[in-house]
Amino acid sequence: MYSDQLNARIPEGPLAEKWTRYRSVLPLVSPNNKRRLDIIVIGTGLAGAAAASSLGELGYNVKAFCFQDSPRRAHSIAAQGGINAAKNYQNDGDSVYRLFYDTIKGGDYRSREANVYRLAEVSTSIIDQCVAQGVPFAREYGGLLANRSFGGVQVSRTFYARGQTGQQLLLGAYQSLSKEIAHGRVKMYNRHEMLDVVIIDGKARGIIARDLVTGKLERHSAHAVVIASGGYGNVFFLSTNAMGSNVTASWKAYKKGAFMANPCFTQIHPTCIPVKGAHQSKLTLMSESLRNDGRVWVPKTQEDAKKIASGQLKPVDLPDDRRDYFLERMYPSFGNLVPRDVASRAAKMVCDDGRGVNESGQAVFLDFRDSILRLGEPVIRERYGNLFDMYEKITAQNPYKTPMMIYPAVHYTMGGTWVDYNLMTTIPGLFALGECNFSDHGANRLGASALMQGLADGYFVIPYTIGTFLSKEILTPRIDTNRLEFEQAEREVRHTLSRFLGMKGSQTVDTLHRKLGQIMWDYCGMARNAEGLQKALDMIADVRHQFWTDLYVPGSAEEFNPELEKAMRVADFIELGDLMIRDAYNRNESCGGHFREEYSSGGEALRDDENYTYVAAWEYKGEGQTPALHKEELIYENIELKTRSYV
Amino acid sequence: MKLTLKVWRQKNAQAAGKFETYQLDKVSPDSSFLEMMDLLNDQLLNQKQEPVAFDHDCREGICGTCSLYINGHPHGPDQTTTCQLHMRSFHDGQTITIEPWRARAFPVIRDLAVDRSAFDRIIQAGGYISVSTGQAQDANAIPIPKIQADEAMDAAACIACGACVAACKNASAMLFVGAKVSHLGLLPQGRPEAALRVEAMVAQMDKEGFGACTNTGACSAECPKEIPQSVIAMLNREYLLASVASRQ
Numbered sequence: 044m045y046s047d048q049l050n051a052r053i054p055e056g057p058l059a060e061k062w063t064r065y066r067s068v069l070p071l072v073s074p075n076n077k078r079r080l081d082i083i084v085i086g087t088g089l090a091g092a093a094a095a096s097s098l099g100e101l102g103y104n105v106k107a108f109c110f111q112d113s114p115r116r117a118h119s120i121a122a123q124g125g126i127n128a129a130k131n132y133q134n135d136g137d138s139v140y141r142l143f144y145d146t147i148k149g150g151d152y153r154s155r156e157a158n159v160y161r162l163a164e165v166s167t168s169i170i171d172q173c174v175a176q177g178v179p180f181a182r183e184y185g186g187l188l189a190n191r192s193f194g195g196v197q198v199s200r201t202f203y204a205r206g207q208t209g210q211q212l213l214l215g216a217y218q219s220l221s222k223e224i225a226h227g228r229v230k231m232y233n234r235h236e237m238l239d240v241v242i243i244d245g246k247a248r249g250i251i252a253r254d255l256v257t258g259k260l261e262r263h264s265a266h267a268v269v270i271a272s273g274g275y276g277n278v279f280f281l282s283t284n285a286m287g288s289n290v291t292a293s294w295k296a297y298k299k300g301a302f303m304a305n306p307c308f309t310q311i312h313p314t315c316i317p318v319k320g321a322h323q324s325k326l327t328l329m330s331e332s333l334r335n336d337g338r339v340w341v342p343k344t345q346e347d348a349k350k351i352a353s354g355q356l357k358p359v360d361l362p363d364d365r366r367d368y369f370l371e372r373m374y375p376s377f378g379n380l381v382p383r384d385v386a387s388r389a390a391k392m393v394c395d396d397g398r399g400v401n402e403s404g405q406a407v408f409l410d411f412r413d414s415i416l417r418l419g420e421p422v423i424r425e426r427y428g429n430l431f432d433m434y435e436k437i438t439a440q441n442p443y444k445t446p447m448m449i450y451p452a453v454h455y456t457m458g459g460t461w462v463d464y465n466l467m468t469t470i471p472g473l474f475a476l477g478e479c480n481f482s483d484h485g486a487n488r489l490g491a492s493a494l495m496q497g498l499a500d501g502y503f504v505i506p507y508t509i510g511t512f513l514s515k516e517i518l519t520p521r522i523d524t525n526r527l528e529f530e531q532a533e534r535e536v537r538h539t540l541s542r543f544l545g546m547k548g549s550q551t552v553d554t555l556h557r558k559l560g561q562i563m564w565d566y567c568g569m570a571r572n573a574e575g576l577q578k579a580l581d582m583i584a585d586v587r588h589q590f591w592t593d594l595y596v597p598g599s600a601e602e603f604n605p606e607l608e609k610a611m612r613v614a615d616f617i618e619l620g621d622l623m624i625r626d627a628y629n630r631n632e633s634c635g636g637h638f639r640e641e642y643s644s645g646g647e648a649l650r651d652d653e654n655y656t657y658v659a660a661w662e663y664k665g666e667g668q669t670p671a672l673h674k675e676e677l678i679y680e681n682i683e684l685k686t687r688s689y690v
Numbered sequence: 691m692k693l694t695l696k697v698w699r700q701k702n703a704q705a706a707g708k709f710e711t712y713q714l715d716k717v718s719p720d721s722s723f724l725e726m727m728d729l730l731n732d733q734l735l736n737q738k739q740e741p742v743a744f745d746h747d748c749r750e751g752i753c754g755t756c757s758l759y760i761n762g763h764p765h766g767p768d769q770t771t772t773c774q775l776h777m778r779s780f781h782d783g784q785t786i787t788i789e790p791w792r793a794r795a796f797p798v799i800r801d802l803a804v805d806r807s808a809f810d811r812i813i814q815a816g817g818y819i820s821v822s823t824g825q826a827q828d829a830n831a832i833p834i835p836k837i838q839a840d841e842a843m844d845a846a847a848c849i850a851c852g853a854c855v856a857a858c859k860n861a862s863a864m865l866f867v868g869a870k871v872s873h874l875g876l877l878p879q880g881r882p883e884a885a886l887r888v889e890a891m892v893a894q895m896d897k898e899g900f901g902a903c904t905n906t907g908a909c910s911a912e913c914p915k916e917i918p919q920s921v922i923a924m925l926n927r928e929y930l931l932a933s934v935a936s937r938q
Binding site for chain 1: 701702718720721722724725726728729732735736738739740741743745746747748749750751752753754755770774776778799800803805806807809810813814815816817818819820821822823824825826827828829830832833834835836839840842843846847849850873874877879880
């Protein structure tokens with residue numbers, strides 16, 4: 044039943060020695076040959092910038108592309124909390140194995156052992172590298188690095204730079220990239236969007252990119268293409284992603300033969316500021332750390348909830364015996380500190396019960412009253428002052444005086460382009476790094492692990508593993524962009540652009556994107572069921588029809604045209620939505636962020652290890668065809684599969 | 691809320707620009723400034739007119755993409771980024787004037803979007819520590835006093851939005867350059883290249899056409915990340931030391 048088309052190329056040997064041994068026998072490319080090899084890197088977040096600069100340092104010719112006005116703006120910059128590393132500086136029993144184990148368990152046993160172990164192994168080098176680059180991590184008075192704890196683990200292994208860890212890590216990678224640009228080993232293309240990948244003789248050999256300022260289509264060739272374009276959370280329209288975050292690079296790769304793995308695995312983060320009105324364009328995260336001191340509740344009755352929502356009753360005036368501290372009630376041993384997926388589902392459940400506390404009925408309280416009474420306001424201010432200020436700026440409510448309102452929101456996508464141990468996709472010469480691949484987080488990602496994975500892939504994995512492919516390409520001359528394959532790809536992109544511009548329909552890109560997002564949220568969000576998923580498939584088909592017949596995009600393709608950029612991205616989101624629904628429908632179990640209502644008991648997830656311990660990798664079969672499912676079996680040799688319980 | 695918007699419209703870098711006036715109804719005071727701009731664009735699109743181009747991305751105040759010179763202030767009346775500015779900071783019936791950053795080194799791309807790649811080139815000139823992947827020693831090998839690390843972090847918080855340049859009557863980039871020179875110069879890892887760095891970055895800054903600093907402090911007062919003016923003092927000190935050293 045498992046696909047023979049999917050070879051994960053996991054090296055032989057004991058788990059702890061796989062990477063070290065493999066690294067020592069990987070084929071190398073000599074320096075004089077590296078100079079003759081070109082590599083394209085798409086995206087300049089943690090994974091992309093780290094890869095581009097490291098590959099440049101090695102001597103390859105690198106071309107890097109980002110759609111933002113500068114590589115420093117990639118959305119990795121918005122990560123708040125921190126980055127995990129098994130340094131064991133705190134002497135609290137941490138180890139590479141423990142980080143590996145926590146990550147596999149946190150992912151609800153749906154990730155690959157060998158990849159995750161390697162991630163844990165290289166995590167320590169990341170911290171060394173970043174400190175050497177000048178990343179100003181938090182320090183103790185003795186001058187050594189400080190750590191803090193994060194959700195789902197019992198050790199202190201998280202390194203941080205205030206609430207701006209992602210920013211500082213990205214600036215480290217950006218500065219390293221800038222150094223390579225200055226040395227002429229990386230050529231940077233800002234405000235460029237990849238609109239197709241070019242395949243020649245079965246190998247990825249280049250891209251079609253659009254210069255977003257002039258609108259000009261460009262052909263760029265290379266011996267290998269590396270995609271590090273981030274996650275696809277914006278398929279939901281409202282998410283914590285940046286407005287420009289998109290799936291286009293990975294989706295074009297999918298349509299050219301790269302399999303898409305576990306696309307339905309999305310992470311819904313429990314503590315975000317709730318949707319306020321139709322004007323809302325994005326959602327803002329409030330750090331997970333708040334759940335250390337905040338208590339989550341809704342009123343016990345719908346009646347009280349209505350009074351609070353309409354402003355007749357102040358939440359602070361509702362006595363404790365009429366409040367339902369539902370996380371503490373449902374999960375007495377973990378209380379408010381259950382993992383993200385569990386907390387999110389519980390919040391949805393009480394809101395579905397009609398006890399949500401804002402006008403839309405989609406909000407619960409996160410209350411600091413008891414902590415303020417116990418510890419005093421100054422302590423709370425010291426711990427969370429910047430978050431409280433940010434909350435007040437957005438909502439105009441003072442969380443020291445009245446409980447915060449929060450609700451789950453789409454935050455991260457664990458699914459993504461299928462890759463083997465070398466991070467190569469099913470297209471030879473095409474690699475995928477960071478959030479855009481599927482490999483390390485299974486069905487649920489632990490806090491502070493996204494930064495770790497992006498930098499691990501970029502700094503410490505791809506510089507080695509790309510040699511497995513490029514060592515066989517040293518005799519390949521520079522790829523000619525006048526080849527037919529480039530011409531054809533460019534023609535298709537041009538055709539799509541002019542189709543959008545020529546339609547002159549009545550609906551804007553945002554209108555249709557919002558419709559798509561609503562369907563995805565309602566039927567493929569925090570809870571899914573077979574009936575709803577089937578219904579959603581038809582609804583998506585309808586949105587897709589509207590998109591291709593009734594869209595209005597102003598202006599021309601030969602100018603700076605943000606509406607046209609959005610149209611190109613949303614076209615891919617709609618197709619991705621269809622695949623996510625198929626994937627969610629296929630997976631008849633609940634695991635991590637994927638919760639199928641039919642496969643649960645008393646609101647708790649029921650995983651089916653017997654039938655679903657596999658990676659679902661989807662192959663594009665052509666326009667209007669049903670995608671084909673390939674299964675990669677997940678083999679656990681070192682870890683015993685267990686049910687996660689938090690009661 | 692009802693608003694009157696005076697928005698700078700400019701087809702491209704070559705074209706002449708002008709203000710256009712738009713009326714906007716039903717603006718929620720809870721919406722962010724950029725969501726108000728979304729509403730304006732929605733209205734324009736429904737009237738089959740060209741929407742206003744403006745830069746934005748994370749909408750959480752950290753990526754530095756959003757700009758806009760609002761009623762005479764970069765990022766508007768509050769000391770925050772435009773994406774974190776909310777309409778409740780304005781009143782019903784108010785007229786709001788919206789311009790792009792105005793600086794020779796930041797040419798207009800279209801309407802309110804400008805080209806800030808000059809900042810990238812300044813960083814490329816020397817705003818980094820030359821360490822290749824794999825060369826690092828253990829992260830705890832060099833202790834750094836907490837106060838010094840915190841000061842470096844204060845400077846490193848710069849988001850390169852360009853508000854400092856937009857606020858300055860001379861369009862000077864000294865706060866931006868000072869922030870990077872301070873961030874790296876305060877850390878022991880950054881010292882070996884400190885002199886080369888400051889000279890190269892200042893030379894590039896001048897080459898890009900940014901103006902001179904006259905210490906009015908407008909940059910720091912308008913900076914959404916509250917980068918202190920002291921980074922300019924450090925920049926001047928480092929520059930002086932470097933030029934004395936290179937003369938020797």
